[in-house]
Amino acid sequence: MTRENKIINSGIASTEGIVYQFYIALWQCFQLETGQKLWIEKFGDITISGEAQLETKHYTDPLTDSHPNFWKTLKNWLHPTFNHSHYKKLILITNQSFGSKSTLINWNSADEKTRLKILEDILLDSEKRHTNIEGSKSPSQNLINQRTILNKQQDKLKEIIPKIYISIEYPEMDEIYKRISDVHARLILQAKKNDFFEGLIGYLITPSKISNSWEITYEGFNEKIISLTEAYKKNTQVFPSKFLIGEASADQIQQNSTKRFIKKIYQINHLDAVSDAITHYLIASLTVLEEFKNFEVDMSSYNIYKNNLKEIHKTQHRKAKRNLLGDPMIASQNFYDDLTGENPLPFPVFRDTPIAFRNGIFHILADDKLGNFEWRLWD
Template identity: 30%
Template sequence: MSEITKTKNATLTTALAFHYQVLIGLDKCFSLEDGQSIWFERDGDVSLLSSSTAQSTQTEVKNYAAPLTDHHENLWKTLKNWLAPEFDHTQYGALVLHTTQVFGATTRLKEWNLVSAQKRLEILETIFAERTKAQLNAKEPSAIIKLQKEVMAADKLFLKNILGKVTLYTQADNGDELEKQILSKPIGIPKNNLKSYLYGLIGFVYAQATQQSWSIKYQEFVAKCEELTSLLCKKEFSFPVFHGFEASEQDVEQHNDRAFVQKINEIEHHEMIPEAVGNWLELQNSLFEQLDEYPLYKDKTINYQNQLVKKYKLAYSSAKLEATDPIKSSKLLYNKTIGEQPLNMGNDIPPLEYKNGLIHDAMDDEERDLKWKVDNE
């Protein structure tokens, strides 16, 4: 199999932080009850909505390495957001700051969850009182001081109502630990299939997003868990889930120099490239993710690809005999090959995207000397 070249991406940190937020939401899905739902980016990061306000929770998810201290931006920025006019705190019985941070050694916030709303207000007032007049009246105060001034300028009764709902959930699991926690929940799924179960659920969560809203309802989540359990509880080999995503413009540009892309360009079948790159990437990702736990998957994949190549060589030979217009004949060969249903693999029929990813991977292997362009010479 060919390998993906790892490249640096300026948005990687942001993407990982957002994925961590999705994992938090997925984990909360397991605690849903009938009539409840998880929402992303509705009033903040993750919201659990119930017919009962007392059971509804809004959670801000933060992944920081530095400890949570009195003057760390995390709490103050979150409080500012919850105090904003557009945020209706009356919909929620609890407001949770979910952070990977540990409490700082000397912070006054350590007892936060154990004290009353009045005491929490007094803690904030004590912290704010440490600011000097020079700091508060500076022409360009620091970002944290701006946040603190906005929070402490709020109506005290309104602020106290907010503070009474706030819970600080510190030392939260990081992404890897969170995945382990999620993988401990399913029952009856063999160890080798747990990763596929996780990826199936993550894909399901992302697929629920629309331009209008992004929510996971209890009934939908239960149905997906039952579907994946039914699919993956069997002891024999199972394919990872393939979603058939189409590559972005950035993906296509990044892999434009690969041989399999150039061979599609050669037959002027440009509109097929995003799907081809997407299938190829999904195949590579499945091999990369599953290689340690799925040696059987790798072996089966190599053997299956060899079968596909033999079948393709026969189709290519026939196409050469029938060719009149090289470009037209080449496109017809491509369409027929990519559109064909996968060969059986034992008792299983592999995903179409898996089959096509293997064909593009074979085209990318220069030693195989395969191509789409039909030369009738």
């Protein structure tokens, strides 16, 4: 393997470990109880107030007796700035399985004295290997860590040993995703489960959380779950918002500038309305084509809504022509602004129908070559 490939693989593994940590943090957020808090990267990888300190590790090789994963974790928990008295448990979470000859396999069921003996035997075995195989070479960093932990920090080690639990073969990221989907997203529309998951991950890594000691509270997390569930559940009343953000790009404006609905705006010389019209047209079109399917909206509801808007336009257009005074161009622009500025007709099953969506349906109607939808007030 080339040096470049080693660097790339190392970077991928490092990134994978970070992502794995967030997946585990998210799963742990679901286990929080009223009043509890969870911190990420404040006192360690993951901290649960009054309960546990979690170190999360992702490796491709098994957890052997001398694996750096275990000994680096011990070293972290023995650091002078780490106060283990705040926690009932110190948990090493790893996707690894135990090595075939690992004596750590008996760790969780062993008492305090036996656990200490396991560590001492591992150090003794490491010293023998160093003497017999490595000879006069300098000791590895892992051996140095083992010596420091057992020879210089044994008093504190004895204090934390009873709290340590090794959680092996922890689910991989795809399995954590599946568990959250199956257990906590049962009310979510199938097509929106990924949005639900991404919304929760986004909540964990939002800048406001990071700047606030990366603290997640039970109450705040619960509110986020309620909010996302309300938005993505079956028969939700929250209007789909995926395409409601932002304005049409310069390319999108250029691509749509020759459409029939834009030509009708040019007819009344309402140039200021063109950009918004294209934005609203895209919002409505994409929402109907993509999101309504995901939200299982009956298309008959859409057709009824569109026909109702068509009737509203026809009635208001007829009235505006009847009351026409002065310059018909200015009057047509006013008619356009009045109709597109009104409170929107509610869409069946959703509350708070956005004006942008309603206006986009107007433009879809105006773009229909078989329709008779006009903004101009002259024949």
